[in-house]
Amino acid sequence: MGSKNIPGEGRAERKKRETRQKIVKVAMDLIQRQGFDNTTMEQIAEEADIARKTLYNYFPVKEAIVDQYVREMSAELAQKTLKNLLKLPDTRSRLLAALDNAYEWVEVNPEITGICLGYRLKNTCNGSLNSDNFTGTQSTLAEIIRLGQEAGELRQDASVSLLITPIEVFRGVVVLDWLKDRSRFELRKEMAKIVDLFLYGAINREEPPKMKHD
Amino acid sequence: MGSKNIPGEGRAERKKRETRQKIVKVAMDLIQRQGFDNTTMEQIAEEADIARKTLYNYFPVKEAIVDQYVREMSAELAQKTLKNLLKLPDTRSRLLAALDNAYEWVEVNPEITGICLGYRLKNTCNGSLNSDNFTGTQSTLAEIIRLGQEAGELRQDASVSLLITPIEVFRGVVVLDWLKDRSRFELRKEMAKIVDLFLYGAINREEPPKMKHD
DNA sequence: TATATTATTATACAATGTGTATTTATCTAT
DNA sequence: ATAGATAAATACACATTGTATAATAATATA
Known part of the structure; x- marks a missing residue:
């Protein structure tokens, strides 16, 4: 994670980007395995180790x-x-x-x-x-x-x-x-x-x- | 309501058709007035004088x-x-x-x-x-x-x-x-x-x- | 009329998505 | 480095959607 160091990027921005990437990765893993409807936002949040509400901050739906x-x-x-x-x-x-x-x-x-x-x-x-x-x-x-x-x-x-x-x-x-x-x-x-x-x-x-x- | 008498149609079928028509009419009235998102299925059911679950029998979403x-x-x-x-x-x-x-x-x-x-x-x-x-x-x-x-x-x-x-x-x-x-x-x-x-x-x-x- | 069938309903439930307020982490200016 | 400003993460409560189950009512059929 965070392998690339982008110059004008502070810690906060980097972490946000990393979280975003992690969400997508984790979510797609679950969805590919279980199907879209059988995968809940709760699950995705859990797996990405963030609160459900935080997940909604990143992706509205x-x-x-x-x-x-x-x-x-x-x-x-x-x-x-x-x-x-x-x-x-x-x-x-x-x-x-x-x-x-x-x-x-x-x-x-x-x-x-x-x-x-x-x-x-x-x-x-x-x-x-x-x-x-x-x-x-x-x-x-x-x-x-x-x-x-x-x-x-x-x-x-x-x-x-x-x-x-x-x-x-x-x-x-x-x-x-x-x-x-x-x-x-x-x-x-x-x-x-x-x-x-x-x-x-x-x-x-x-x-x-x-x-x-x- | 029920102005048209269709030959091979029993009471049940006629009532179903009437209910369906009523739902569409009532729902579109509400939606045109309040907008789609501000109109709930609860409201539509209430206005059409049926249970919410019944409404879902007619229209899945x-x-x-x-x-x-x-x-x-x-x-x-x-x-x-x-x-x-x-x-x-x-x-x-x-x-x-x-x-x-x-x-x-x-x-x-x-x-x-x-x-x-x-x-x-x-x-x-x-x-x-x-x-x-x-x-x-x-x-x-x-x-x-x-x-x-x-x-x-x-x-x-x-x-x-x-x-x-x-x-x-x-x-x-x-x-x-x-x-x-x-x-x-x-x-x-x-x-x-x-x-x-x-x-x-x-x-x-x-x-x-x-x-x-x- | 009695019986089978089907629609309606009440109730409970899982999940989505939002609003609000509190806590936590990061950034900035001194 | 520290204090205050800023933004994100969180917990909690909520309205709404759509489904599942089982009991009840209405209709069709014998």
Whole structure:
């Protein structure tokens, strides 16, 4: 514990950070072993050797602990993924690779994924918009889109943030769909279709456009 | 109460249906007046003149009452909307009209919308997939896409259910985005951009149907 | 009418999350 | 180094949620 000495950090701040880390570690151990619902805040507090009320000082709800954990994983994953992106030839393959990486994790951690997505949506609604709300996957996707625009491959009349919306959301939805019934389809195959739809749109290109005004 | 006599319905079934309706009515009155969090299940039960436990027999969680209400509203709205769709010339205008209608309601009921979306996502995760999980807006969008495919306007190599995913999801996301900070943009303008993106895709084209926005 | 079935209820319970006040640890200025 | 300021940790009490159990009431069916 406290292996890293961060310069402008007093004892209090360091201990807080350590406690926070310990909570996440201890909580995730319990949750992975017993399931989310079967793990109480009491237990987590006990195991982390703090009072229950203190635990609530660090994380206002149980889901927030899971969210913190997923953010850390996601950031870590994004860092690794980012390096490999430039090796790939175009936007399509980059998108597929990035999503593929993310799903690998999702497939192994379905419960955690579901809890985290639900929590984030709820928070989005309640409007407490955090500035550090940017997850690892999101930053990866943003970079892919930026690269695509730079190369002239993607349309430039739409901002990165507008373009990221659909693809980011597709990701969430496909995951949810898959969580509902894991045997129904293969996550990756479905994702490939969605990426295609995102890139080329829903309009039929075989025939000339039929957009007539009257 | 009990104004409609449904043929094969005994006394018990009728009373159950009536109680259910009464709960939704009473609960929504309270929630609209006091807010969701300030309305307790105790209060709702009291007002509906049933025991708290009985209330839980009808709705397992408070959010489920709101969801039920939104479903009813949504179905009603969809019926009205559907009639006007055929008068419109193409998919683009139909999509915009349908979403426009839906947003009118959302703008008036932001809290309810947020609660309902959050609840549905959570349920999706937990995998209890209801067969009657199809909302009014979804059926409207499905019909629009079906019409578009029939006219050869939309690509036919993708199923309705696949095509509906992105547009349905866009809808949710734009709403969420708007809920976060209602002053930031106009719901309808943003939606128009998203519809374009859905139809024409993110790829840069030689003769592009450029997005028309400021 | 008698009986089986199902819904309602009272009661008790575990757990979540909050508010308040007290104690403890850390930081800062002298 | 010490005293006071500041912030965190804690104990305690509380309202609320949602569940489990068993007794009671209402309804359907024979």
